Amino acid sequence: MKSISGFICLVITVLLCSCMERQDFNQYDDISLRPIYEASILYVEAPERLINEVTTTNFFSQDFNFDAFSEPFFAERVLDGIIIYELENTTSKALDVIVEFLDEGGNILDTEAFQLEPAPTARLRREIAYGEAGRNLDIITNTSTIRVSATNLGDTTSTSNLPDPMVTLKSSGKFRVRLK
Amino acid sequence: MTVLKPFLLLASLCVCLQATAQNKQLLYDFNEIPQSLLVNPGGKVDYLWYGGVPLLSGISIQGGSSGLSVNDIFADDGLDINDKIRDRAIGGMRIRDELSGTYQLDLLNGGFRGKNRNVFYSFGIYHEGDAIGYWFRDYAILAVDGNADRLNERFDLSHLKTRGEMLNVFHFGVNKRMSKSLVLGGRAKIYSNILDFNSTKNEGYFVTTEGQNNLLASTLNANMRLRTSGIDALLNASDNEGIGSTLLKRGFFGGSLGLGMDVGFTYHFSEQLLVTGSLLDLGFVYHNNDVTNYTLNGNATVEGIEIILPGALLNPDTDFWQELVDDVETLIPFEENKNNYVAFRPTKLYSSVRYDFGEQIRTKEDCECDQIASNSKGIKYANSLGGQVYAINRPRGPQSALTAFYMRRLGNTLAMKTTYTVDKFSKTNIGLGVSLQLGKVNFYAMADNLLAYRNLADTHYNSFQFGFNIISWGKN
Numbered sequence A: 001m002k003s004i005s006g007f008i009c010l011v012i013t014v015l016l017c018s019c020m021e022r023q024d025f026n027q028y029d030d031i032s033l034r035p036i037y038e039a040s041i042l043y044v045e046a047p048e049r050l051i052n053e054v055t056t057t058n059f060f061s062q063d064f065n066f067d068a069f070s071e072p073f074f075a076e077r078v079l080d081g082i083i084i085y086e087l088e089n090t091t092s093k094a095l096d097v098i099v100e101f102l103d104e105g106g107n108i109l110d111t112e113a114f115q116l117e118p119a120p121t122a123r124l125r126r127e128i129a130y131g132e133a134g135r136n137l138d139i140i141t142n143t144s145t146i147r148v149s150a151t152n153l154g155d156t157t158s159t160s161n162l163p164d165p166m167v168t169l170k171s172s173g174k175f176r177v178r179l180k
Numbered sequence B: 001m002t003v004l005k006p007f008l009l010l011a012s013l014c015v016c017l018q019a020t021a022q023n024k025q026l027l028y029d030f031n032e033i034p035q036s037l038l039v040n041p042g043g044k045v046d047y048l049w050y051g052g053v054p055l056l057s058g059i060s061i062q063g064g065s066s067g068l069s070v071n072d073i074f075a076d077d078g079l080d081i082n083d084k085i086r087d088r089a090i091g092g093m094r095i096r097d098e099l100s101g102t103y104q105l106d107l108l109n110g111g112f113r114g115k116n117r118n119v120f121y122s123f124g125i126y127h128e129g130d131a132i133g134y135w136f137r138d139y140a141i142l143a144v145d146g147n148a149d150r151l152n153e154r155f156d157l158s159h160l161k162t163r164g165e166m167l168n169v170f171h172f173g174v175n176k177r178m179s180k181s182l183v184l185g186g187r188a189k190i191y192s193n194i195l196d197f198n199s200t201k202n203e204g205y206f207v208t209t210e211g212q213n214n215l216l217a218s219t220l221n222a223n224m225r226l227r228t229s230g231i232d233a234l235l236n237a238s239d240n241e242g243i244g245s246t247l248l249k250r251g252f253f254g255g256s257l258g259l260g261m262d263v264g265f266t267y268h269f270s271e272q273l274l275v276t277g278s279l280l281d282l283g284f285v286y287h288n289n290d291v292t293n294y295t296l297n298g299n300a301t302v303e304g305i306e307i308i309l310p311g312a313l314l315n316p317d318t319d320f321w322q323e324l325v326d327d328v329e330t331l332i333p334f335e336e337n338k339n340n341y342v343a344f345r346p347t348k349l350y351s352s353v354r355y356d357f358g359e360q361i362r363t364k365e366d367c368e369c370d371q372i373a374s375n376s377k378g379i380k381y382a383n384s385l386g387g388q389v390y391a392i393n394r395p396r397g398p399q400s401a402l403t404a405f406y407m408r409r410l411g412n413t414l415a416m417k418t419t420y421t422v423d424k425f426s427k428t429n430i431g432l433g434v435s436l437q438l439g440k441v442n443f444y445a446m447a448d449n450l451l452a453y454r455n456l457a458d459t460h461y462n463s464f465q466f467g468f469n470i471i472s473w474g475k476n
Helices: A002-017 A025-030 A048-053 A138-142 B004-012 B034-038 B070-074 B081-090 B137-144 B231-237 B243-254 B320-331 B450-458
Strands: A036-047 A058-065 A078-089 A095-102 A108-116 A124-130 A145-152 A166-177 B049-052 B059-065 B098-113 B119-134 B162-177 B182-199 B203-210 B216-229 B256-268 B273-287 B291-302 B305-308 B334-337 B341-344 B348-362 B379-392 B399-410 B414-422 B429-438 B441-447 B461-472
Touching: A025 B070, A025 B081, A036 A048, A036 A058, A036 A145, A036 B216, A048 A058, A048 A166, A058 B305, A058 B320, A078 A095, A078 A108, A078 A138, A095 A166, A108 A124, A108 A138, B034 B049, B034 B098, B034 B119, B034 B162, B034 B182, B034 B461, B070 B081, B070 B450, B081 B137, B162 B243, B162 B256, B182 B231, B182 B243, B182 B273, B216 B231, B216 B341, B231 B243, B291 B320, B305 B320, B429 B450, B429 B461, B450 B461
Parallel strands: A036 B305
Antiparallel strands: A036 A166, A058 A145, A078 A124, A078 A166, A095 A108, A095 A145, B049 B098, B049 B461, B059 B098, B059 B461, B098 B119, B119 B162, B162 B182, B182 B216, B182 B256, B203 B216, B216 B291, B256 B273, B273 B341, B273 B348, B291 B334, B348 B379, B379 B399, B399 B414, B414 B429, B429 B441, B441 B461
């Protein structure tokens, strides 16, 4: 019985010695998951041959349905971000390119205009910020259509000396979203 | 976010289930406790019969986290929890780190000596749950940092590796003294699976690269699979007949069934030196009941909406966005099927070498029943010293543990075993187990990693086992 008493004392000692450093589980509420995701948005390519074939100056205008921004998972969580445009004109004429964001009702929410000189031109790169440090974020969350228009400011006969002349519009988005 | 809360908590604990979480090093070769037959059916048995108190015997709970402790994240230390997650989870954990847990409970457990007094039969039903999940590092990076400014960095989809199950095990074992030096044992098992999930064969990656046309190209190459069994039945049960009755039904042959076996031995090199070994849960469950599987297979690279004139405008009504979405869904279809599948049980291996010494104690064993036992005079020694090895097959390969132990017996009333175990979790795991025999009533309790009791929140591994049994040697 002496040994049993000794063992019980040992167990009680261990239990009494057990403790736990102070924990603060309310810190869970402070966890902030705000990753930044990036991906391409829209690519448009128009060869000089097409520009020359169209007799009107506004040789291209098209609305593209774009639901990515209005998907609830994105629209309800996006905090801010930037849209990056990169345009290149290797044709022989000056061009105006306009990108517009439209809501479901067809209302224009935002407009970005680009003036491109004839070839040889450097690439034109522009970053547009949305959110606190930029334009209203509602523009992004309400956008359901992207309209791209292009106007030929030159002639319809000349041809660039560069190989495979064309105008290209590249774009991507980089947005910070709140997962928690 | 309510749904995400437990998930994120799990993630914050580093979602790494401990590899050796099923190790019962304290119970192994602890022959004073009948439940030791469940970890070595070839263990030495000296009693005439025993019965576990239903629902109060064979209780064990184990859990571990090899990469992170609760204290690492939730300590009230004034540090920003987001910095702690970034430094200690994202930056500090490896994909082999895991979070795991297991529990077991005897529903019925008994045993008796046969007409051939060298044969001991044991039988019972126990309920068991087990889950393991490895640290899904690249998924966590995507969730915390995203893919921005990580050009050409592949996020490995194989980092999602998890499995879990809940089942009842019906078992019947035979333990036979073959000679003065050898005891052999085997146990047949029928598994009645209540629920199962596993997603352990995932492959693929997500990567963002410079686009061919547009600025960026996003590529998803996926070969992923999640197999589930019984989960649909439980979800439906909450609306209909009730979860309790569904658990009961599926646990008693109404779910998916499987077969398995345990084998084990004890061999005496001499009266005081012996080796033991066992192989447990060599078996499988064939899931053909309430099975739902999900797959994501394929490869797709997208660069946003691509309009290449003049061809793109042949049909001015084309919805390019929807086409893009449809193309991705065609190239990487997310599909569901009801295909039956086989899941192998986590097989465990134990082995030990033991040296008995010190004072000789006469056991309660009826010596007349024992014609060929090694200790034919019913003698055991007060002290035992030895070492054990343990291994278990896991989704990322076998995991093992090494244990040194010392046992002390005080008459036939009290036996204690202390262990020192080294595994991937801890190099300071000291455990203590005790078996108390008061008349026919046996009580045992065991706890692991006692040094961690100095700060329980900082422990990477803990286990606790206890139970009550009635044991008879057939004489007073």
